[in-house]
Amino acid sequence: xxKMLLTEAKLFLRDPGSPIFAMLLPLALLIALGQIPGFREAxxxxxxxRVIDTQLxxxxxxxxxxxxALTVLPATLVSYRESGVLRRMSTTPVHPIxxxxxxxxxxxxxxxxxxxxxxxxxxxxxxxxxxRSPLAFAGVFVLGTASMLSLGLLIAAVAPNxxxxxxxxxxxxxxxLFMAGMWIPRELMPDLxxxxxxxxxxxxxxxxxxxxxxxxxxxxxxLVVMVATxxxxxxxxxxxxxxx
Amino acid sequence: MKVIxxxxxxxxxxxxxxxxxxSFTVEEGEIFGVLGPNGAGKTTTVECxxxxxxxxxGTVNVLGGLHRTELREQLGVQxxxxxxxxxxxxxxxxxxxxxxxxxxxxxVKLMERVGLAxxxxxxxxxxxxxxxxxLSIALALVGTPRVAILDxxxxxxxxxxRRDTWELxxxxxxxxxxxxxxTHFMEExxxxxxxxxxxxxxxxxxxxTPSGLIAMVGGRQTVRFRSSGPLDDTRLEALxxxxxxxxxxxxxxxxxxxxxxxxxxxxxxxxxxxPTDLRVEQATLDDAFLSLTGKKISS
Numbered sequence: 001x002x003k004m005l006l007t008e009a010k011l012f013l014r015d016p017g018s019p020i021f022a023m024l025l026p027l028a029l030l031i032a033l034g035q036i037p038g039f040r041e042a043x044x045x046x047x048x049x050r051v052i053d054t055q056l057x058x059x060x061x062x063x064x065x066x067x068x069a070l071t072v073l074p075a076t077l078v079s080y081r082e083s084g085v086l087r088r089m090s091t092t093p094v095h096p097i098x099x100x101x102x103x104x105x106x107x108x109x110x111x112x113x114x115x116x117x118x119x120x121x122x123x124x125x126x127x128x129x130x131x132r133s134p135l136a137f138a139g140v141f142v143l144g145t146a147s148m149l150s151l152g153l154l155i156a157a158v159a160p161n162x163x164x165x166x167x168x169x170x171x172x173x174x175x176x177l178f179m180a181g182m183w184i185p186r187e188l189m190p191d192l193x194x195x196x197x198x199x200x201x202x203x204x205x206x207x208x209x210x211x212x213x214x215x216x217x218x219x220x221x222x223l224v225v226m227v228a229t230x231x232x233x234x235x236x237x238x239x240x241x242x243x244x
Numbered sequence: 245m246k247v248i249x250x251x252x253x254x255x256x257x258x259x260x261x262x263x264x265x266x267s268f269t270v271e272e273g274e275i276f277g278v279l280g281p282n283g284a285g286k287t288t289t290v291e292c293x294x295x296x297x298x299x300x301x302g303t304v305n306v307l308g309g310l311h312r313t314e315l316r317e318q319l320g321v322q323x324x325x326x327x328x329x330x331x332x333x334x335x336x337x338x339x340x341x342x343x344x345x346x347x348x349x350x351x352v353k354l355m356e357r358v359g360l361a362x363x364x365x366x367x368x369x370x371x372x373x374x375x376x377x378x379l380s381i382a383l384a385l386v387g388t389p390r391v392a393i394l395d396x397x398x399x400x401x402x403x404x405x406r407r408d409t410w411e412l413x414x415x416x417x418x419x420x421x422x423x424x425x426x427t428h429f430m431e432e433x434x435x436x437x438x439x440x441x442x443x444x445x446x447x448x449x450x451x452x453t454p455s456g457l458i459a460m461v462g463g464r465q466t467v468r469f470r471s472s473g474p475l476d477d478t479r480l481e482a483l484x485x486x487x488x489x490x491x492x493x494x495x496x497x498x499x500x501x502x503x504x505x506x507x508x509x510x511x512x513x514x515x516x517x518x519p520t521d522l523r524v525e526q527a528t529l530d531d532a533f534l535s536l537t538g539k540k541i542s543s
Contacts, residue, residue, distance in 0.1 A: 011331055015331060084323065093313045
């Protein structure tokens with residue numbers, strides 16, 4: 001398994017285009033948007049918080065995670081299926097599920113690195129707060145990333161070929177990002193829209209991340225929705241995944 | 245010892261019957277060929293043998309009934325159209341696949357053996373078709389299998405690369421590896437296989453050695469020559485080996501069986517005729533397949 005992880009990590013670094021994009025775009029957006037003066041002042045709509053405290057960096061963490069989970073991961077897995085990499089492996093004593101696990105680990109590592117960069121840069125450059133409940137923040141991050149990776153696996157399971165896989169990912173990504181508060185903070189959304197968002201896979205991740213960032217406890221509903229996403233999407237992915 | 249036993253294999257896909265009724269056995273140490281036109285059910289058959297597909301009915305017994313992981317330890321498989329990641333280097337692929345097996349081969353030696361030592365650091369995507377195929381064969385052998393399944397291994401290769409690959413297969417057989425070879429190339433089957441199953445529309449139409457299969461079409465041969473002087477056809481037609489004599493232009497074509505060439509040349513010598521441009525044409529596997537099924541194998 002170690003050799004597989006190492007090999008997949010090397011392949012990942014040899015084709016760094018998409019992971020770098022997934023890390024650098026949110027970082028650049030964070031620094032650029034953080035220059036907007038209004039974002040650096042206490043905002044009554046956000047309960048007196050500044051936009052640069054949790055709203056902006058929180059959304060950038062989400063953006064980095066979902067770019068990896070919903071576009072990079074499915075594209076790689078579907079191309080492995082399409083070119084027969086998974087099929088070749090299934091003729092060996094080692095089941096190709098190990099390759100899937102190695103890919104998930106890679107994506108998780110990139111998401112962690114991106115998050116550390118975003119939190120650090122936000123704090124050092126913009127003066128954003130550091131996560132006030134770091135353990136809960138880390139827990140929410142892992143759970144939320146797992147839920148996004150499950151969704152990515154489901155996309156990989158149902159996508160007919162490597163060309164449409166990232167397309168399906170983007171198609172899902174933008175409405176979910178909207179509901180998560182990417183363009184309008186969730187606090188400013190009409191109640192109904194916000195309530196709908198509570199039950200979709202991405203908004204609970206964003207809310208719980210921001211809650212723990214600010215030192216509040218995450219809402220139990222959000223944790224339940226994230227766990228349910230892992231179970232349901234992961235289960236469907238396992239049910240529909242094809243190795244060839 | 246029987247290494248592979250397949251009996252009454254049947255496999256249907258949603259819209260078509262791929263394998264209708266296939267039975268054969270492969271003995272230890274032989275190269276057994278599965279020969280037939282595209283779409284005959286060859287690949288489906290060997291995929292069932294490899295445990296990659298579950299047959300609808302019939303039985304497959306490999307190495308005394310090994311299954312799953314145990315089977316995969318002992319059975320190397322080279323499949324049609326399974327690539328590797330473009331940027332994976334030759335040595336990394338071998339090293340990684342060697343780590344999948346309990347008793348891996350020395351992959352450095354294997355790499356030299358398949359002639360890829362100087363391509364050690366070349367990514368898969370930059371290898372030529374023949375090199376990719378040789379890497380594929382090496383990966384099928386990296387677990388030191390007792391049986392190897394090689395599916396259409398020279399399809400898409402140029403003639404030189406094809407002959408190199410054949411030599412490689414012959415050397416692998418010398419190591420005692422039993423080989424199940426799927427092909428639609430007559431020349432490949434004649435050159436490599438000890439025995440062959442001819443498959444058409446999901447059924448075995450004949451099974452024998454290549455020469456045995458050719459003999460099934462009556463061991464028909466044709467001797468062609470130009471004669472130096474006048475020749476009476478009846479002298480040839482009188483020979484027991486000869487079944488027919490025909491002329492086109494100055495060329496005489498004598499068809500027949502048995503030791504036809506000797507019979508014809510002896511008769512010509514007795515008649516004081518010297519043959520020029522003398523050629524013997526043997527029936528081929530293609531002729532055998534044609535006479536058995538009414539179809540040609542190769543396109």
